[in-house]
Amino acid sequence: MVFSGAFVVIDVAYNAMSLLAIGVFALLGLRLDRRNIPLILFLVVFNLAGLAALQPYLEVDEAREFMLGTCFVGTTAIFFALSINQNALQRLTAIKWGLILGALAASIIGIIGWLDIAGLGTAFTMYEGRVSGTFRDPNVLGSFLVLPALYLIHDFLRDSSGRFIRLMIAMPVLLALFLTQSRGSWAALVIGMLVLAAMMFITTRQDAMRARLTLLTLLFFVVIALSLAALLSMENVSQIIQDRFVLQKDYDSGPSGRFGNQLRALPELLKLPFGYGPNRHSYYFPENPHNTYMMAFSSYGWVGGLTFLAFIACTVVVAWRNALTRTPFQSHAVVMFAGLVPHLVQNFQIDTDRWRHLFLIYGLCWGLAAISNRWLDEYRVYAHRAYQRAMAWRTASPPDEPLRA
Template structure:
């Protein structure tokens, strides 16, 4: 009878454990493919909303539902801060005179905040694998965008110049060169990190790809992106030199520094040989443009914004400053956030950036297995946060992915549950001391004056047993 019932689907037994694992594995694989696809198309932003927006909103729902997120106490606090910033944005919207435009802007803002929190929890679920998945997909997107930009800029493909440039500046698959160029910097540093992890003969491909991205940044003629790249590269090189214990890595890094300087010099010389490129290069390298100076210029607008922030603690609403109070936006993301979301939203945003900088530097000094990859992410974050002083980056999709990577990797290591980052482990597993102590060493370190502890094998939460870079 049981077999008959099973045949007609009325009394089928529960799936066996292997079947459940197979289904779970298939669902996970499809979800990871969806994440990779979302990041891979994030470099195609000819207009807004872009394809990445629809896919990202799907991930916000999908990843928690199937359990591919790990909200540590750190990430709960991280999400709570974004919720606080969102509250400020909603309060500021009440003072807008254009509720339709402001409402759309705020809706995008809220979705980006939610995406940042969920992606951070996704990274924290399995930092080595999930962070690398995001960075690999991001590198693919950046290479597509940069290749399109260069092919169009040099008239290699018919119609490419009109499609992939704007006012003589490379834009690739973006609508704005000032967003296109910063998008390339994270993958650029990541590819350098990949090259340094490989033997000498395996460095050629990632370095060649990094060179393509560098040219994309250069021919965007974005002053902010140039500063961003210079700051990010300098910080990455410094952090790697002071944290690595391997002379081989230091030697390769110094060699890359010399080769990079030579490559940059040759690129500038080649650019100056063209009258059209050299004139644009000299123009963009100057910081005394007509639109920068005067009361109605960029700097005058920022001074005006400061006064309004002091007078309007709840903000004036998104987009209002550039539409009603000044000919253009403030061109400073921190001022813009205070204008859009008041002291609550702007202060929370600024706090999140500062916490990222401080905690990120502390984490960079820890001997975790993901430190080389983290250094590339952190250095790029510092450069991007610095560029925010001269541009409005509050709706840069890649900025929130970058922050999610940063906090996801940090949160997994700082988890109060005593979990450790274990390569190839899927999720984090509790790593106990070999003697079976119930509390991890990190929690027991604030002892009761019993003197220095005897040398013993430390749990992985302090990173002592992770190979140094």
């Protein structure tokens, strides 16, 4: 299921695999923990708000399909949270490698398109040579690759075994991410790497490990810098950098640009309790807001927008606590937090409200919170019982005889 998420050009693959996985897990027994309820409530209220905003536009296919997609990704988030309530470590590992292998496949296909091998350039690139691979948008491909890249970097820094293999996998993934020419994805990777390095440094107890982390992190950034320098020596790549490495493009600035439209939409949305309706922002402006927080109010109304903001705030707190809590799942929690933060920053410059991989992150952050708290509760009970047994044995044992002179 996770691997198929890398093939967005074939929607039916991920949809079918998701429905199959949910059905199989439901038949075999999908455990519901009371700690999963906050996630479910947030997503149910958010989707109900969207359905309320949909009512005037029930006859509009685009609006109906938009809400169907929102309900679907919300369901997958809940599924991922519940799926790790049992056999957590094995399933988290399976999800990790599903992401990595999916990213590798999408990256290789994208690079083949960029090199125009067998005339596949038009199939796997968009917008004058930007790599899109198995996605419909280079920006989404780039952001999708961030979490698998962080997993590879984390394992490279943490575990000495298999470093060469991870490096070989990471190289095409990072190259494809660069070739998407997505400024948001580039920033997301840098932010994610910085958060990952900081969290690994904070959560590591051994000074030797911290020294190694510092050295390897610096070495990794040096390798990235040298790779960029080598790429910049290529004329076509140098043009990519000059064109994309700016904070604002022509379509961003001006009263009718992206940011100007956002400012004009704000006072209008304050007067509309149900917003413009699901995916109807572009009926009032040239395009959607490219701001997920604004899109929440635009498509889901006041209730949906406020619910989304509360959900994001709580998810950050939950993910932060997961990353700092010493459990068998802490390494996954650290990577999830490092993957979450840059996506929340990206929310300010692109619409992510139906990104499959982002809802996977949401679901796993809340799922990790549930299993981490349950593990801590069980550990406390075990420690308390062990203490009671030790005290009972000590009380029952006869005192030592005094030494004779």
